[in-house]
Structure formats: C-alpha cells, structure tokens
Amino acid sequence: MKKFLVYICALVICFNVVGVDISASDEGKSSGDKEVTPTTDITINNYDTDEDEIYSGKEFDLTIHFNRPSNAEGKNIFLNVQSSSFIVMNKSLPINIGTTGDKYTIPMKCTGSDGTINITFSYTDKEDDTNTITSVNTISIDLANTSSSGGGGGGTDSNPDRYNTELVVEDQKIPTITAGSNVDLSFELKNAGFYTAxxxxxxxxxxxxxxxxxxxILNLVNNIPQLRKNETAKLKYSFYxxxxxxxxxxxxxIKYSYYPINAKQPVTTTQDLFIKVRKGIPDVDLKLTDIAYTPSVVKPGEKVQLSFTVNNNYGSSNVKSVDVSIKDDENAKNYFTIMNGINSCKITNLSPDKEGKKVTFDLFASSELKKGSYPVTIALKYKDSSNTEKTVEKKLYLMSEGSEDEDKGNTEVTVKNIVSPTGQINYNQSFDISFDIINTxxxxxxxxYVxxxxxxxxxxxxxxxxxxNELEVGATKHLTYKFKPTEEATTKNHLIKIEIKGKTEEEFPTMxxxxGVYVKAKEEEKDDKNNTSKPIIIIDNFTLNPDICNAGENFDVDxxxxxxHKTKTVKNIKISLAAEENQDTDKEKSGSxxxxxxxxxxxxxxxIKPQQSIxxxxxxxxxxYAASKVHNLNLDIYYEYTNEDETLTETIKDTIPVTVVQPSNFITNEFKIPEQTFVGQPFSISLEISNTGKTTLDNFTVEIEGFEATNNRAYLGNLERGNTTYYDTDLSSNEEGEITGNIIFSYTGPDGKPQSRKQEIKTTVMAMEIDNNAGMEAGNMDNFMPPEEAKKSNTKLIIIIAAVAVVAVVVVVIIVRKKIKKKKELNFDE
Known part of the structure; x- marks a missing residue:
C-alpha cells in the first residue's frame, strides 16, 4: 500500500514538471499579445444619417452599410470610431456589432467643424485566433455652415431664427365630446422648427x-423629454x-413650455384649440309612458282613474327617490280634483335598465266640463347625482265628451295619422301633407268640407x-295635399292649417x-354663380341587424x-370607423x-353626386366584455370638392348608436332523481339556481312538465347577476313505466325577449307490490292489506304474543310456588 501511494505522488510531481515546461515554451509572448494584420476586407459601401442638416451640437444617428467577409463567419466584429469633430453617444468603444448583419447604426454628436470620421473594424482570424484582422474606412459628413465667418466651428449662427423651436399640434381636427361622460383627448405634437426642444x-x-x-391635475399635463426636428409625440388628456x-x-x-437647444431660459407659447360639446345622456331623464284613464272619455261630474308609468330609461344613473304628485294648477281652473285625499306617490328607485313604476290617481271631473281636452299637471320631484333637488313637470290631457245636452245632435270627426315632412324643405321643393278623417x-x-x-x-x-258628402260611423277617409314654398319664403317653421267645417256651427262645430314644416330660404343656400356653398355628407339612413347586438357576436350595419348639395359633387370620400373604448379597469378587457x-x-x-345617396x-x-348600454360607432368622413376651380377638403364626424347587451346565463346544482319509484309515491328535488351571466334575469320562472308536483309553477322574481335563488318541490306519477318530464326555466332576456331552457328528468314508476301471505284470498278483496299496514299488524301481533307469554310464565311460577308451599305444609303435619 505504501508503495502504491509513493507511485501516485511521483506521478503528480511529473505532471507539475510537464506544466512548467509547457509554460516555458511560450516565453517572450504574453497571452494578451496577438499578431495584428491590417487589411481592407471590410469596406463601407454606403452610409446615411437620420438628420438632413448636421452642425455643431447636433445629435444624430449614423447608419453604415458594410460587407461582412467569409473569413469573419461566426466571429464578433468590433467597431471603433475616431474623429476630431464627432463623438459616440451612450456607447463605450470599441463596439461589439455581433456575428451577423451588414449594417449598424451609431448614435453620434457633432462637436466641431471637420466632417471626417475614421471607422475601424477588427476581428480574430477564423484560422488563427492569435491573429487580429483590422480594416480602416474613412467617411465624410457634410456639415451645415454654422459660422458667421470662415474661422472654424466655434462661431454662432448668422440667423438667430434658426435656433427657434416651434411646437405645434398638427392636423388639428375639432374633437366632439359628450356632456356627462369621461373624455379622452388625443393630439399629435410636432417640432416644426430647426432645433431640438x-x-x-x-x-x-x-x-x-x-x-x-x-x-x-396631471391628467391635463404631458411631459416629453425632447423632440428633434420634425419628430412627433402623442398628447393625451383625460377628464370628466x-x-x-x-x-x-x-x-x-394648449400651453407649451420647453428649452431650445443650448438655451438657459424656457420658452412659453400657447395655441388655440377648439372643442365641440354635444348634449349627452343626462343623469336622470324622467318620462311618462303608458298613459291611460278610465273611462276613456271623461264625463262631467264623474270619477276618472288616471294611470301612467314613470321611467328613467333615457337617463344614465339611478334615481333613489321620486315624489310624484298632481300639481294644483291655477290655469286648470279645477277641472279635476283629488279623491281620497291622496295627492302624491313615492317611488323608491328608478334604474335606467329597468321598467318604470306604475302610478295611479283617482280624480273627480268637474260637472262644468264641456266637450274638449283638459290638462292635468304631474310634478316629479327628485335629487340628481350631485344631490341637487329638482322638479320636472309633465302635462297630460284628458278628453271630455261634455254633458248629454251639449252633445245631443252633434257629429264628431277626428283627424289622425298626419304625415308631414320631418326634415328641411328647400324653397323650390314640393312636399305632401296627408292625414285620415275618422268619424268617431x-x-x-x-x-x-276639409x-x-x-x-x-x-x-x-x-x-x-x-x-x-257623408262619412259613416267608424269610417275613414284618407286625404293628401301638395304644397311648395315660394322663392320669397323665409327660413322658419311655416304652419299648415287643417280645418273641418259643416253647414252650421250648431250641428257641426268647426275643428x-x-x-309645422321647416323651410330653408333661397338666399341662405347661396347663389350657385358665386359657387361658395359647401357640400355636406350626412348619414341619411342606417339599419342594424340585429337591432340589439349581443356582446361577443357580429352584427351588420347598412x-x-x-x-x-344641389349642384356639387363630392369625390375621394374616405370613411374611417372608430369605436369608443371599453371602460373596464381590467386591461385585458379594454380596447375598442x-x-x-x-x-x-x-x-x-x-x-357622390348632388342629392345622391350611396x-x-x-x-x-x-x-x-362590452357593457350593456348604448355604444357609439364613430365615423370620420373625409372628402374633396371643387370651389371656383380650387379643390378643397372637408372632414365631418358622425356617430351611429348601437345597443349592446350581455348574454344571459345561469347554472343549477346537481340533483338526483330516484331510478325507481312506486305509483303515487312522491320524491323531492331541491334546486339551487345561480345567475352566472352579466345581466339580470327578469321574471324568472320554474315549471314542471310530465310529473305531478306540489309546486308545479313557481315565479322566483328578478335574479340579479351573481345572485342565487332556490326552488323545492315534491314530484310523483300516477302512471306506470318509464316517465319522462322536464324542468322548464324561463325568463326575460336583456333584449326584452322571452327565453327558456329545458332540463330532462326521468324515472321508472312501478306498481305497488302485494303481499300474498297477508291473508288475501282469491276473490276476497276485503282481506287485502297494504304492506305498510301489514307491517304494522305484524308488529302488534308480536307485542300481544310477547305479553301473553309473560303472563303465562308468571302464572306458571305462581302455581309452582303454591304447590311447593303446600307440599311443605303436608310434610310439616306428618
């Protein structure tokens, strides 16, 4: 083992020695020193600047176009800039311009008057990493003459106006905004001067x-770091x-405050801006509809019941409380008086998207009423969104037939269905007036005669x-008359009088x-010889299909x-569509x-030719995600026309209102129906109904079909979005077999149309089982006993038998004890 460790140490020492030898072989050449080979294999083919005029102090972008050699494939090319009059902005040198591409943009600033720039490219050789290849290119930038004399670039501009910077809102169009709404204004600001601001x-x-x-206040201010010559920036302002x-x-x-280049003091200027405001949807707009009174023709000295509906459908916000009353109008001369002392009615809430509230008053007609119509003034008192108390008065007219003596022998003829021009009539344009004469x-x-x-x-x-000559009771006579304004007609609403007269006033009172017809005068249209009138393009008609559009769906617009104009043709009409933005706080739901x-x-x-429609x-x-309300489809109509051989342009804005509703939806909980049941045996279902849509489900009703039910049809009222309601009932069937039925959910959709949905329910109904051992004999139906009663009878029988057994045991015990006692007594006597 020791020998093995010795061998290992020796081997490590050998490796270290070899490493030293390898280092020693590179002596005299450090790792950072590489051979540099100057070449011309990278050349600048073309270059351009983003500014037309460059002078001392000017910042600009220089874009160079060059060829990338195959020898530099996959290699980073470095770029260096050397010049006495230019510096590179926001970048350190040299610049790594990457391994691909044949152009590069350099941010520059001019600091002198010499337009020469030396640009050096360098990269390492593909075959030899130790060899750096360089290419030097020289370009020349034409500089503007910014010197007052010929001596260098340190002078000032001979024309001081050249340093003025002009900021303007270009292509200014008069924006149209609606009162009572959030406003977002957008403009384009341009630097129309020579120098950066x-x-x-x-x-x-x-x-x-x-x-x-x-x-x-920041919503009315835009801050922009800088704008160069001809640059633009978006301006946006918002307010209510x-x-x-x-x-x-x-x-x-528009107020501008900015610093021109090299300026120490700010410049402040203003520009006029025009804004058109149109009448918007009021917070509260109360109207009376469904006006009716009983009887339909009031008789003097009798009771009349007046009813009407108060709604706020044309408003934009809820009104919390409305006090409806009949005003004591002095001009009415007490034609009608209040009965039962009730002169007012309180409505707690009126919503723009809900039906109005019906109000009823009992009145007494004066005995002095004669034939004709008589006014009743309705006062509506409420508070608007700013909590200001307001009162609106509406007049209703009730028709009286007068006393019987007064009407005796009189004939009544009524004028109805009058059709007259609703728009403007020119001085030389004919028109029709038509109506029906009805004998009522x-x-x-x-x-x-008429x-x-x-x-x-x-x-x-x-x-x-x-x-x-004659007109039967209930008969109708249709009449049409043609009229034309004269050349002297003035611009105003001219009255056309319809008069019906009989032979005598007593038998046929004059009616x-x-x-009214609005006529435009000749002189206001301008003489065609002067050719100064301007043609106007209007939307004279549009239709939507469907009339009410569902959010998330398509609709057609015709x-x-x-x-x-009568004589001028408009050409090159460009129509741009722009919809209002969806006002949703969620950015993902925003947009047109x-x-x-x-x-x-x-x-x-x-x-479009004169008087032509296309x-x-x-x-x-x-x-x-569009909200359920009326949205505007905006149109910008640009067109050209000729005036005295001069081509002029005009832009007109118009809107098309589109009613959008959110689709309705609801879900129910899962519930189970028994697979089998008996005839007449009930089973229960319990429903939990949740409105998962974005609109209220009005008049929600649940109905059972195909089964007997304890609550066959239930009205659950209005189900607000996000709310839940419940429905419980017991179902049964008196028929055998597989029984199929439906739960029908119905309600009024956001478009006012009825909608319904069915959910199928089914089960197998079996006949009641009969116990053959319950004592029923053939042909003897008196002994038949239902299973439940048989079960009860068996229980009673068991109880009785058990009681008898207990008594028997007790008796046996008593008897046994007596015998034992008697036997003992006998033994004792012996």
Whole structure:
C-alpha cells in the first residue's frame, strides 16, 4: 500500500514538471499579445444619417452599410470610431456589432467643424485566433455652415431664427365630446422648427365655460423629454365633462413650455384649440309612458282613474327617490280634483335598465266640463347625482265628451295619422301633407268640407278643399295635399292649417289643427354663380341587424351616405370607423368595443353626386366584455370638392348608436332523481339556481312538465347577476313505466325577449307490490292489506304474543310456588 501511494505522488510531481515546461515554451509572448494584420476586407459601401442638416451640437444617428467577409463567419466584429469633430453617444468603444448583419447604426454628436470620421473594424482570424484582422474606412459628413465667418466651428449662427423651436399640434381636427361622460383627448405634437426642444411641458387649458372634473391635475399635463426636428409625440388628456355643460363649440388652449437647444431660459407659447360639446345622456331623464284613464272619455261630474308609468330609461344613473304628485294648477281652473285625499306617490328607485313604476290617481271631473281636452299637471320631484333637488313637470290631457245636452245632435270627426315632412324643405321643393278623417261620433257625418292652407310663403300645388258628402260611423277617409314654398319664403317653421267645417256651427262645430314644416330660404343656400356653398355628407339612413347586438357576436350595419348639395359633387370620400373604448379597469378587457370583420376600419367611395345617396354594408364584431348600454360607432368622413376651380377638403364626424347587451346565463346544482319509484309515491328535488351571466334575469320562472308536483309553477322574481335563488318541490306519477318530464326555466332576456331552457328528468314508476301471505284470498278483496299496514299488524301481533307469554310464565311460577308451599305444609303435619 505504501508503495502504491509513493507511485501516485511521483506521478503528480511529473505532471507539475510537464506544466512548467509547457509554460516555458511560450516565453517572450504574453497571452494578451496577438499578431495584428491590417487589411481592407471590410469596406463601407454606403452610409446615411437620420438628420438632413448636421452642425455643431447636433445629435444624430449614423447608419453604415458594410460587407461582412467569409473569413469573419461566426466571429464578433468590433467597431471603433475616431474623429476630431464627432463623438459616440451612450456607447463605450470599441463596439461589439455581433456575428451577423451588414449594417449598424451609431448614435453620434457633432462637436466641431471637420466632417471626417475614421471607422475601424477588427476581428480574430477564423484560422488563427492569435491573429487580429483590422480594416480602416474613412467617411465624410457634410456639415451645415454654422459660422458667421470662415474661422472654424466655434462661431454662432448668422440667423438667430434658426435656433427657434416651434411646437405645434398638427392636423388639428375639432374633437366632439359628450356632456356627462369621461373624455379622452388625443393630439399629435410636432417640432416644426430647426432645433431640438428639451424638457417639454404641454398643458391643456379648458375654458372656464366648460364644467369639468379631474382626479389629478396631471391628467391635463404631458411631459416629453425632447423632440428633434420634425419628430412627433402623442398628447393625451383625460377628464370628466359634467352633464350641465351646454352644447356648443368652445375655445380652449394648449400651453407649451420647453428649452431650445443650448438655451438657459424656457420658452412659453400657447395655441388655440377648439372643442365641440354635444348634449349627452343626462343623469336622470324622467318620462311618462303608458298613459291611460278610465273611462276613456271623461264625463262631467264623474270619477276618472288616471294611470301612467314613470321611467328613467333615457337617463344614465339611478334615481333613489321620486315624489310624484298632481300639481294644483291655477290655469286648470279645477277641472279635476283629488279623491281620497291622496295627492302624491313615492317611488323608491328608478334604474335606467329597468321598467318604470306604475302610478295611479283617482280624480273627480268637474260637472262644468264641456266637450274638449283638459290638462292635468304631474310634478316629479327628485335629487340628481350631485344631490341637487329638482322638479320636472309633465302635462297630460284628458278628453271630455261634455254633458248629454251639449252633445245631443252633434257629429264628431277626428283627424289622425298626419304625415308631414320631418326634415328641411328647400324653397323650390314640393312636399305632401296627408292625414285620415275618422268619424268617431255616434251619428253619420254629412255635407262637410276639409280645407288645408299654408301661409303666404307656402302655397298649394293641388286642390286644397275637399267636400265629403257623408262619412259613416267608424269610417275613414284618407286625404293628401301638395304644397311648395315660394322663392320669397323665409327660413322658419311655416304652419299648415287643417280645418273641418259643416253647414252650421250648431250641428257641426268647426275643428282646426296645425302642422309645422321647416323651410330653408333661397338666399341662405347661396347663389350657385358665386359657387361658395359647401357640400355636406350626412348619414341619411342606417339599419342594424340585429337591432340589439349581443356582446361577443357580429352584427351588420347598412349605412346610406347622402350628398345634400344641389349642384356639387363630392369625390375621394374616405370613411374611417372608430369605436369608443371599453371602460373596464381590467386591461385585458379594454380596447375598442367594435371592430370590423374581414375588412379594414377605412373604406373609400369614389364620388357622390348632388342629392345622391350611396349605401355601404359592414359587418362589425362586438368584444365579449362590452357593457350593456348604448355604444357609439364613430365615423370620420373625409372628402374633396371643387370651389371656383380650387379643390378643397372637408372632414365631418358622425356617430351611429348601437345597443349592446350581455348574454344571459345561469347554472343549477346537481340533483338526483330516484331510478325507481312506486305509483303515487312522491320524491323531492331541491334546486339551487345561480345567475352566472352579466345581466339580470327578469321574471324568472320554474315549471314542471310530465310529473305531478306540489309546486308545479313557481315565479322566483328578478335574479340579479351573481345572485342565487332556490326552488323545492315534491314530484310523483300516477302512471306506470318509464316517465319522462322536464324542468322548464324561463325568463326575460336583456333584449326584452322571452327565453327558456329545458332540463330532462326521468324515472321508472312501478306498481305497488302485494303481499300474498297477508291473508288475501282469491276473490276476497276485503282481506287485502297494504304492506305498510301489514307491517304494522305484524308488529302488534308480536307485542300481544310477547305479553301473553309473560303472563303465562308468571302464572306458571305462581302455581309452582303454591304447590311447593303446600307440599311443605303436608310434610310439616306428618
């Protein structure tokens, strides 16, 4: 063993000696010293800069294009820069430019007036790692003349304006924002000057007329480190625009504060910015619908029941409490008085996405009412989101037929279904007025005439008087009249009078009704010779399919674009779509509510001729996380037109409202149905129903089909999202065999349509078993006993037998004891 250890030590000593010898063989050449071979195998083919003008103090990027030799394959190439007038920014030399690629960008700064730059490439030889190969290239940069005289680069610019930096918001379009909503403004800032601007602060200054709120003043400030010549940066501002802000165009400002290059003092400038505010959805918007009164025609001196629904469907937030009352209106002259002393009704909550609340009042009609309609003023008092108390008044009109003496012998004719122009009518454009004459009285109407007349500036183009010889009770007569504004017509709403008269006022009282038509004057349209009027493109019609879109699904939009101008053609129409952002705190759920399907968000129309409409069909996708409400699909319409041989451009913004609802969903717990049961024997099921969707399930109902049930149909009310409700019942069947039924869940979906879902349940129902040993004889049904009763009888029998046995044992014991005692007595006597 000792010899073996000696051998090992000797071997280690030998290895050490050999190592020393190897080191000694490299004497005179350290490991860091390598042979350097200068070559020209790497040459710069081309170079360019990201700045058009370079001068002392200018920072820029220099991109060089070079050839990479095969000898440097897989080798790192190092780059070095040497110049008296340029330095490399943010990088240490030499720069490792990697093993691949044939171009490289160097961040540079000019510090002098000599444009010469020496660029050296170096790498180790592929065949010999000890050999470093270098290539030197020289390039020349053209420098701008920044000297006031010919002496070097230390002078100043002869034109001081060259150092001015100009910051502007380019391509400024007037943004349209909605009162009562969160606003996100986005602009593009450009450095339109010659020099870099640093430490830029851009502040948005709303006018004092705009009522806005912001969580932080930083939401109105953008800070930008620097902007070079022609560079741009995005500006974003956010705030909440209160619903009380009136709809109009406001003049705001952008305030710039920045340091030009080499400047010690900041520069401050402002730029005007215009913002258009449109009327938004109010916090609370109370309306009266489903107005009805009984009887439908009020009689003087009698009771009338007035009912209506108060809803807040056009508002944007809940209103906690609404006090509904009938106002004591002096102008009403006590036509109606309150019965039972109840003059008000309290509504605890009104939600925009829920049905309204029905309110009923009992009124007494004055005995002095004559034939006609009479007003009832409804006062709605509530507090808005800012806790300010407000009162809204609505007028309802009740029709009275007057007293019997007054109506005797009178004929009643009504004008209904009036159709008139809803838009603008030009001075030379004809239009129609049509309506129905209906005999709503109890007698035939005879010998009356209908006339329709405009004012002096709107004249009839057809016969404007019609004589009607007779009109049976309930019969209808449809009439149409044509009118046209004169060239002298002024811009206003002109009244068209509809008048019905009979032979005598006593038998046929005169009835009048007015229709308004808005006419645009000739002089406001501008003379075509001057050719100064601007064509406008409008969305004259659009349809959605389906009308209400489910989140996460596609819908079709059919849009019709119309050129409203009479003589000018619009060309090169570019229409861009942009949807509002989904307001979700989860970043994964954010993004545009709508996106185009199988197309881009921009489409083109070559031209639209005067008064022409052109349709476009689009398919849009709604993101799954879109909130259930009305979202806007925004359109930017850019087009060109010619004015006095000059081509002008215009951009118009418009929106299409799209109602989006979240799909409804619910789940139930697992429950078991017995595989077998007996006829008439009940079994229980217990359901736990949870709303897992994002909308309320209104009027939720559970119904049993195919089985007898203790609770066959149950109304569970409105199931809010995230909530759980329960349903219990006992089921049974009076039929044998395999019985199949259903549990039917039904509710009103978010789109107002009924929805239902079925869940199948089935079991095998068997006949009740009969015990043949229970004493039932053939043909003797009186001895039949059900199993439960037989079981009870057997139990009783066992108890009786046990009791008899116990008594027997006791008797036996007593008898035995007496015999023993008697025997003892006999023995004693002996």
């Amino acid at each position: 640093k430490n830029i602060k851009v502040e948005f200054l709303p006018t004092e007329e705009i009522d806005f709120e912001t969580n932080s 625009l209160n619903g009380s802000t009136p709809a109009k165009t406001y003049k705001c400002q 009285g109890e007698e035939k109407a005879e010998n009356f 006339s329709v007349n405009g004012d002096e500036e709107v004249v009839p183009m057809s016969q404007n008087i019609n004589t009607i 009048s009704q007015y229709v 849009i019709s674009f119309k050129n409203t 509510v709508f996106t185009p399907v199988d197309t881009s968000s921009t489409f083109f129309i070559d031209e 349709g476009q069909k689009l398919t849009m996708f709604t993101i799954p």
